[in-house]
Amino acid sequence: MRLFEHPTPMDQAEALAISISHALELAIRVNGWAVLAVSGGRSPVPMFERLRYRPLRWEAVTVTLVDERVVPPDHPDSNAALVRAHLLREAAGSAAFIPLVADAQDVADPAAAVARANRAFRQPDVVVLGMGEDGHTASLFPDAPELQHALSDPQPAYLLAHPGTAPHARITLNLAALLAAERAFLSVTGEAKAHVLERALQGPTAALPVSLVASRHRHGFDVFKA
Template sequence: MSKQHSFSDRPALDTALAAHIAERLAADIASRGKASLAVSGGSTPQGMFAALSRQHLPWDQVWITLVDERWVDADSPDSNEKLVRENLLQNAAAEAHFIGLKGNAADAAAGLQEVTARLDELPLPLSCAVLGMGGDGHTASWFPQASNLQQLIDPRGEALLGCCDPVTAPHQRITFTLPAILAAGEIILHITGEEKRAILAEASEKRYPIAAITEQQSNPASIWWAP
């Protein structure tokens, strides 16, 4: 059963979740000398990123990457890297190491090997993976209509990353796979609003991709929510 944390408003959620993630990172730094965090894009985490950026940590011992990325330039408004650089890699967290998931190849499939090689310096398993969820029940870049969805969410898969053509959304993507997320020290699902809470409640019945996280018991995710 997933542990649920509910808050009265988004600022309270942002503050509490940022403190919780900082504690997780600090624990890994204490135990293995370094820590790693994979974060998601969208509008939901921006306030949490700002709060996390001010947490007191030895940030030079933290590696940050993305759960998934659109195959767009890093200065594009659609880039998750841009979002993270502008909101999280600020203040104290400017000292953290960042590894982006966008390469130089013409498309995501051609760039997959290059981007995967970059992650050789990422401390694995991840200390913490923070997932979001879309209105279609996708998380990471595991989209309901993607032709390779089952490959991306195969718990027996061996790949760290996969590429995805979401079909129902713009841009090709590169994404962590389900087994890579399940190996994390902690999985956090960060959502806001009544609509997304309702989507989450029917995820199993409607076989939304997010159910690959919420229905598994090998590493139960905690759910952090505010209206």
């Protein structure tokens, strides 16, 4: 694991966009394509608005999501809507996009949406993660009943999670999928999350799921802190 500290969130966003684009370029050079899985919420927006201008072969990139709330695609809490609005524009507009919740039918039957996502599963080459003040990353929440399954399943896949502290059910990559990515980036901003990160780096514990990614990733795991 490598830790990069930045004086401001804008500096962090710029450095993260550059590093992600370099990781995608390398994957394209090796494979001819790259799969990028990103997180939602408001925190990644400044990075998205820089990454979308980066000059790389976006037509060879497929963008998908680390996790998604089970809400309609036009819902204010939709991660897919956020990605469309802030990333899939300018140079990045030529990338392919695979949302996890496509329509109202998926909202009505999220288990079927998960099954379909797993049938079409493509392992992300690059994952971009955030972290909550409870130590969750992706939608691996400490209080979700599905957490142990998400942590113990050796097969990279999506699953449905029902975190008690969140208003919506989630579709999320499991731990195996996060660990299988060639590059994983974690963005941490603010003093409260910095304290959580400090605890997470002391050792792996299911009470702080992000600590399991940090301790077990065997490829490239970089933390960008501001």
